[in-house]
Amino acid sequence: MKRGKDNIAGKLRIAHFGQKNCMTSEGGIEVVVAQLAVRQAALGHDVTCYNRSGHHVSGAEYDVPKVKEWKGIHMKYVPTIQKRGMAAFSSAFFAAVSCAVRKYDVVHVHAEGPACFLPILTAAKFFHKNLKICFTCHGLDWKRSKWADGIGSKVIKYGEKMAVRFADEIIVLNKSTQEYFKNTYNRKTTLIPNGVNSPKIMNANLIFQEWGLKKDSYILYLSRITPEKGVYHLIKAYKTLNTDLRLVIAGGGSDTRKYEEEIHELAVGDDRIIFTGFVRGQRLAELYSNAYIYVLPSTLEGMPLSLLEAMSYGNCCLVSDIPECADVVGQNAMLFRTGDVDDLADKLQFLCENEALVEQYRDRVGKYIERKYNWEEIVTKTVSLYYKGLDS
Numbered sequence: 001m002k003r004g005k006d007n008i009a010g011k012l013r014i015a016h017f018g019q020k021n022c023m024t025s026e027g028g029i030e031v032v033v034a035q036l037a038v039r040q041a042a043l044g045h046d047v048t049c050y051n052r053s054g055h056h057v058s059g060a061e062y063d064v065p066k067v068k069e070w071k072g073i074h075m076k077y078v079p080t081i082q083k084r085g086m087a088a089f090s091s092a093f094f095a096a097v098s099c100a101v102r103k104y105d106v107v108h109v110h111a112e113g114p115a116c117f118l119p120i121l122t123a124a125k126f127f128h129k130n131l132k133i134c135f136t137c138h139g140l141d142w143k144r145s146k147w148a149d150g151i152g153s154k155v156i157k158y159g160e161k162m163a164v165r166f167a168d169e170i171i172v173l174n175k176s177t178q179e180y181f182k183n184t185y186n187r188k189t190t191l192i193p194n195g196v197n198s199p200k201i202m203n204a205n206l207i208f209q210e211w212g213l214k215k216d217s218y219i220l221y222l223s224r225i226t227p228e229k230g231v232y233h234l235i236k237a238y239k240t241l242n243t244d245l246r247l248v249i250a251g252g253g254s255d256t257r258k259y260e261e262e263i264h265e266l267a268v269g270d271d272r273i274i275f276t277g278f279v280r281g282q283r284l285a286e287l288y289s290n291a292y293i294y295v296l297p298s299t300l301e302g303m304p305l306s307l308l309e310a311m312s313y314g315n316c317c318l319v320s321d322i323p324e325c326a327d328v329v330g331q332n333a334m335l336f337r338t339g340d341v342d343d344l345a346d347k348l349q350f351l352c353e354n355e356a357l358v359e360q361y362r363d364r365v366g367k368y369i370e371r372k373y374n375w376e377e378i379v380t381k382t383v384s385l386y387y388k389g390l391d392s
Contacts, residue, residue, distance in 0.1 A: 012386060013103065014040055017050035017095035018110030018136075020087075022073070023064050025280055026252075027224060028305040029110050029138050032194055036108075039379040041072035048104075049073050050095035054080040054087055088113045089155070093120075100124035106386045108134045109167070112141045115159035118166040132390055135167035137177055137189075139302025139324075143228075161185075169385050173303035176323040190385055195375035196308040204290040206283050211248070211274050213290065218246040219348070220291035220315075222279070223298075223306040225253045225260050230297030230320060230339070235266050235273065237345035243352045245272075245292055252278035288313040293351050293358060299338055301325060311369040316361035318347055332365045 014037075020026045022034040033049060041047040055063055067075055078094035080087050092114035099107045100120050109115055121133050141156045163170060164181070170189040172178045181187045207213040219238070223229050231249060238247045249267075253260045267273040279287060288294075294310035294317045301324035308328065310317055317333035319325040326335060334351065337343045351358055 010387075011044050011046065012105040012383075012390075013046045013048075014106045014108065014386070015048045015050065015095075015099050015102070015104045016108045016110065017078075017092060017099065018088075018114035019049065019051065021051040021064065022049045023051075023067075023070055023075075026278075028194070028302070031305050032136075032138070033110060035195060035197075035375050036379060036382060037073045038071045039375065040383060043379075043383065045383070047073045048076060050076050050078050050091075050098065052080040052087060052091040053077040054082045054091075089116065092117050096120040103128045104131060105390065106132045106134055108136065108386075109163075110136050111138050112156045112159040112163065115163040115167070116155065118159075118162045122166045130390060132168050132386060133166060134169045134171065134386060135163040136171040136173075137163070137181075137302070138173065139300070140177065140180065143300055169388070171382070171385070174324050174327055176327075177302070190381075192378055192381050192385070193373055194303045194305055194308060195373045195378045196305075196312045196369055197375060198370060199288065199309070199313050200285065201313065202282065202285045202289045204286055207286045207290065210283075211276065213246070213248065213274075213287075215290045216292045218248045218274075218291060219352075220248050220250065220287055220294045220310070221296070222248075222250040222284075222287060222294070222310065223296060223304070224251050225249070225263060227259055228298060228300035230299055231263050232266065233339060233341050233344060234295060234297045235263065237341045237348060238273070239270050240345045241349055241352065243349070245352055247273045248276060248287065248291075249273065250276040250279050250284075250287055288315065291315055293318055293348075295348070296320065296325060297336075297338075297344060298322060298325060304328065308369060308373055311365045314362050314366040316351065316358040317365070318344075318351060330368070332368050333361060 016033050016037055019030045019033040022030055022037060025031050037047045037049050066077055078091050081090040096117035097120060107121055115135055118133060125131050164185045164187045171192050172189045173193050178189050178191050181189045204214050221234055225231055288310055294315040296304060296307050296319045298320050301322060303324060307319060317329060319329060319333055319335060320338040321335040322338050334347055336347045
């Protein structure tokens with residue numbers, strides 16, 4: 001008897017690993033895992049998330065208490081070596097071993113680095129043959145600047161190859177990544193994008209108290225401070241603008257302390273630039289709710305959740321023209337040439353001087369993004385993929 005998508009009464013034992021901690025929203029993967037796992041548990045599935053035992057990537061002050069259960073999810077914490085480049089791999093190794101000795105129906109692995117340990121899960125199929133391995137590529141991580149110095153990039157690329165070889169199903173977030181797997185490995189993948197929730201628009205209360213920010217008084221960048229996000233280009237472009245709008249750089253780094261120092265040095269001399277550090281909760285919502293425009297100048301992405309969130313809040317967005325951003329926004333945001341500081345500056349100045357155009361983008365963006373990137377539909381597609389081919 002098949003336990004397929006036509007027999008969805010059969011509940012699954014599902015494990016997720018590859019995220020830092022699904023409670024912390026440290027990055028896009030953490031948000032995705034939380035959204036998937038919470039909704040899967042609400043559908044009646046038995047869901048476990050394997051989290052790192054180390055500190056929050058932006059500092060121990062952002063740590064959250066360890067709990068056994070969270071929103072219907074079983075929470076497990078695996079040993080983690082707190083050294084640059086080691087945290088993801090050490091935690092993924094221990095998570096893979098733990099998953100291998102437990103009888104899960106589905107193990108869902110997130111990101112290419114953790115996929116290095118898919119052979120461990122494959123070996124476990126000798127003992128429980130119905131185990132299904134699902135892998136989500138959140139981006140071609142071996143391309144990221146912080147791994148460009150050699151061994152890190154090679155190890156992550158190895159993880160990508162292990163995913164191609166051993167994963168029963170591969171999920172990609174955009175068409176360009178799907179084409180990459182097809183052209184490079186002749187591997188079939190399933191396109192399931194990230195989603196976004198309907199937000200609650202908030203007044204500028206905390207952000208006014210802390211940084212003097214009012215409605216429509218600032219340009220917002222809200223994402224990690226890493227080289228591939230293009231923050232350097234944004235600050236260079238912004239410093240040429242003739243505007244009273246402030247530039248808010250909101251977010252923490254990710255093993256990129258030297259780059260963060262360079263970014264802060266670049267901003268010296270322009271007191272219009274504000275660094276907030278990592279933000280969450282009400283401060284995060286207020287920053288999205290009250291920005292004049294949101295800017296994402298990335299040179300590399302998987303599928304930018306911060307962009308989806310900014311659009312869900314009804315923001316006018318200015319983004320680089322890489323496919324991963326352009327495909328998300330469609331005709332509902334303004335694009336600039338990736339890495340072109342002059343073009344970025346021109347587009348920023350144009351939007352600063354054209355409030356009517358900003359309002360036009362705002363009017364149409366919210367409904368578009370919620371209709372196209374709905375978490376409920378995404379979870380349904382993901383669970384259907386889990387069921388595909390499973391024996392009861």
